[in-house]
Amino acid sequence: GAVVSQHPSWVICKSGTSVKIECRSLDFQATTMFWYRQFPKQSLMLMATSNEGSKATYEQGVEKDKFLINHASLTLSTLTVTSAHPEDSSFYICSARGGARGIEERNSFFYEQYFGPGTRLTVT
Amino acid sequence: GQNIDQPTEMTATEGAIVQINCTYQTSGFNGLFWYQQHAGEAPTFLSYNVLDGLEEKGRFSSFLSRSKGYSYLLLKELQMKDSASYLCAVMDSNYQLIWGAGTKLIIKP
Numbered sequence: 136g137a138v139v140s141q142h143p144s145w146v147i148c149k150s151g152t153s154v155k156i157e158c159r160s161l162d163f164q165a166t167t168m169f170w171y172r173q174f175p176k177q178s179l180m181l182m183a184t185s186n187e188g189s190k191a192t193y194e195q196g197v198e199k200d201k202f203l204i205n206h207a208s209l210t211l212s213t214l215t216v217t218s219a220h221p222e223d224s225s226f227y228i229c230s231a232r233g234g235a236r237g238i239e240e241r242n243s244f245f246y247e248q249y250f251g252p253g254t255r256l257t258v259t
Numbered sequence: 260g261q262n263i264d265q266p267t268e269m270t271a272t273e274g275a276i277v278q279i280n281c282t283y284q285t286s287g288f289n290g291l292f293w294y295q296q297h298a299g300e301a302p303t304f305l306s307y308n309v310l311d312g313l314e315e316k317g318r319f320s321s322f323l324s325r326s327k328g329y330s331y332l333l334l335k336e337l338q339m340k341d342s343a344s345y346l347c348a349v350m351d352s353n354y355q356l357i358w359g360a361g362t363k364l365i366i367k368p
Contacts, residue, residue, distance in 0.1 A: 169356075178346065178360040179302070228301045247292070248356060250301040 139231050141251030156214045156254045158229030164209035165231030173226045219258045228253040261285045263359035265347050270365045279332045279362045287352020293332045294346040342366045
């Protein structure tokens, strides 16, 4: 259980175009989804946190007008990179957290983030 | 500020044991996670500690001391496939994960 999918797994686009990345929780309802970016040989950088039905909370330094996040349902969140530039080329990873499911809070599922396989974006 | 420290890189021999340390200073504490990340892939969950002590899961064990702000991940009987980055992450009082920079573990035959 607790599978998260991401689509596409890789994408190449031209500078100035927009790219949409989908993140789906396949077998659980994700109350919260997270979007990360990871540059080569660096750690994960949290970009934003989104809760279903509400606006995403962006981390400092992340442009919300450039990285549009929509979390329309408990199983789907999308990240749209608008007017992409070569410096946006990176590995984008989403994760989902189930939250309380009647499970003891010390159980890691309550807090654990389940990661999608990632999307490698290359902007030419 | 919030801070997670772990070594940048470690090298170990196949079949041996390695301990990866993690120290943290965060605003509140709701548990500590260890994740494994192979190059070019997303992180995968290894362990979760919220109480002091040792949690054992097969070849991997994780230890936590909340009073010392310290954790370690112990890997036994190392295999070549264990070559990866190991990420320590602490959940703060806002239930946000604060990530360490990761420890790249290199396994040599």
